[in-house]
Amino acid sequence: MRRVNKDERTRISFTLNGRAVSGEAESRMLLTDFLRHVIGATGTHVGCEHGVCGCCTVLIDGVAARSCLTLAVQAEGRAVTTVEGLAAPDGALNALQQAFQRHHALQCGFCTPGILMSFTDYLARNPHPTEDEIRDVLSGHLCRCTGYAGIVAAVRAVSAGNSKQPS
Amino acid sequence: MKPRRFDYVRPDSAEEAVAVLAEYGDAASVLAGGQSLMAMLNLRVAEPAVLVDIARLKELDYIRVANGKVEVGAAVTQNQLKDWPELGGRLPLLAAALPFVGHFQTRNRGTVCGSIAHADPSSEIPLVLAALGGEVVLRSQRGTRVLAAADFQRGVMTTARAPDELIVAARFPTQWTRGVAFREVARRHGDFAIIAVAACVEDRNTLRIGIGGVADRPAVQHAPISVAADAKDMFEKLAQELEGYDDLHASARLRRDLLRRVGPVVVEEALRCAA
Ligand code: FES
Ligand code: FES
Numbered sequence: 208m209r210r211v212n213k214d215e216r217t218r219i220s221f222t223l224n225g226r227a228v229s230g231e232a233e234s235r236m237l238l239t240d241f242l243r244h245v246i247g248a249t250g251t252h253v254g255c256e257h258g259v260c261g262c263c264t265v266l267i268d269g270v271a272a273r274s275c276l277t278l279a280v281q282a283e284g285r286a287v288t289t290v291e292g293l294a295a296p297d298g299a300l301n302a303l304q305q306a307f308q309r310h311h312a313l314q315c316g317f318c319t320p321g322i323l324m325s326f327t328d329y330l331a332r333n334p335h336p337t338e339d340e341i342r343d344v345l346s347g348h349l350c351r352c353t354g355y356a357g358i359v360a361a362v363r364a365v366s367a368g369n370s371k372q373p374s
Numbered sequence: 375m376k377p378r379r380f381d382y383v384r385p386d387s388a389e390e391a392v393a394v395l396a397e398y399g400d401a402a403s404v405l406a407g408g409q410s411l412m413a414m415l416n417l418r419v420a421e422p423a424v425l426v427d428i429a430r431l432k433e434l435d436y437i438r439v440a441n442g443k444v445e446v447g448a449a450v451t452q453n454q455l456k457d458w459p460e461l462g463g464r465l466p467l468l469a470a471a472l473p474f475v476g477h478f479q480t481r482n483r484g485t486v487c488g489s490i491a492h493a494d495p496s497s498e499i500p501l502v503l504a505a506l507g508g509e510v511v512l513r514s515q516r517g518t519r520v521l522a523a524a525d526f527q528r529g530v531m532t533t534a535r536a537p538d539e540l541i542v543a544a545r546f547p548t549q550w551t552r553g554v555a556f557r558e559v560a561r562r563h564g565d566f567a568i569i570a571v572a573a574c575v576e577d578r579n580t581l582r583i584g585i586g587g588v589a590d591r592p593a594v595q596h597a598p599i600s601v602a603a604d605a606k607d608m609f610e611k612l613a614q615e616l617e618g619y620d621d622l623h624a625s626a627r628l629r630r631d632l633l634r635r636v637g638p639v640v641v642e643e644a645l646r647c648a649a
Binding site: 208209210211212213215216233234235237240257258261264270271272273275276278279280326328329343344346347354 | 413
């Protein structure tokens with residue numbers, strides 16, 4: 208049984224974008240804060256801190272989840288992927304990121320890391336979504352700038368470029 | 375905001391989990407998907423002394439069919455159940471309702487039993503459980519008991535779970551009909567439902583109707599099929615009886631009004647699907 212008492216600081220380890228990371232935290236520390244303040248991976252943004260805006264979305268074992276609704280200690284031993292893990296090591300943007308750039312799917316970019324992570328998971332499960340399906344996934348995010356049209360266009364473009372045919 | 379301090383415990387088995395609950399009782403909260411509880415901790419609406427994390431318990435991560443019921447373990451997420459290939463065939467009403475539960479991202483973590491435990495009066499899964507006459511399985515060191523959905527959910531976010539009990543599973547009776555319909559009205563897709571209505575044709579003579587978001591818990595009606603002819607009157611009466619409540623999202627009056635309008639449409643849709 209894993210136990211962390213409330214006044215204790217404990218060592219928490221997991222893989223972040225394929226690399227082993229670890230740091231000290233209290234039981235109550237959120238994964239968002241652990242990523243940003245302990246590890247220094249500030250690509251993951253924090254908007255509302257109660258699960259509404261979707262900015263903080265990361266992949267935990269490949270599955271898109273709110274990191275503000277996750278304790279750092281819950282990520283122990285897991286594989287966490289954040290927006291920093293999307294581009295190639297030389298900084299070349301991946302197909303989804305390029306499409307966001309091309310279709311003006313971001314303005315201030317605050318919401319973008321979370322949206323990229325959601326669609327990274329979703330497109331892996333459903334490479335050719337309908338526009339309704341795209342909008343349904345997007346309903347889990349708030350963007351104050353774009354009006355969402357560019358984001359839908361970007362995801363559609365990536366799905367059109369996906370090699371597999373719709374089943 | 376950030377949660378207050380708490381002791382975090384991650385038991386390795388359900389047996390250990392109920393031992394921890396027996397020790398701390400009221401002071402402990404069970405954490406599974408955390409899609410409601412973590413937000414409440416962050417907002418400091420909930421301030422448990424101990425958090426018992428059951429999300430990794432393999433023994434609670436199962437969906438199985440037994441005795442005409444689909445049993446869903448406490449670690450099963452909403453998306454896991456939504457993507458279960460047999461769902462549409464065995465539980466068409468639940469299949470119709472699950473896409474309305476939160477968002478893709480929250481369903482990835484939020485659990486089926488967690489939603490039942492949270493007992494929000496506008497929440498979809500407790501509504502379907504009640505409408506189908508399902509059950510909740512509770513385990514403690516004192517033993518295991520099974521409660522009917524109607525006896526489990528007692529009021530707004532209030533259930534019959536004793537502080538030392540762990541919800542280990544929920545059981546949904548298999549449906550033998552295609553005649554189901556589910557609709558809800560929310561400010562934004564995936565937000566809390568202002569009202570939700572579920573209907574299912576049980577057999578040639580009976581209709582089951584479930585209503586969420588109007589009373590302090592899901593309201594269930596069994597009605598003869600013939601009632602569908604004047605569904606309007608039935609929902610008028612129900613709206614008066616259930617009254618509705620005022621909150622941030624809507625007034626009681628709006629809830630009653632929505633029920634009058636949406637109810638008959640849902641009944642008609644269920645009958646059409648059954649035909
Ligand atoms: S910061 Fe996590 S959902 Fe808004
Ligand atoms: S690009 Fe500014 S919030 Fe979305």
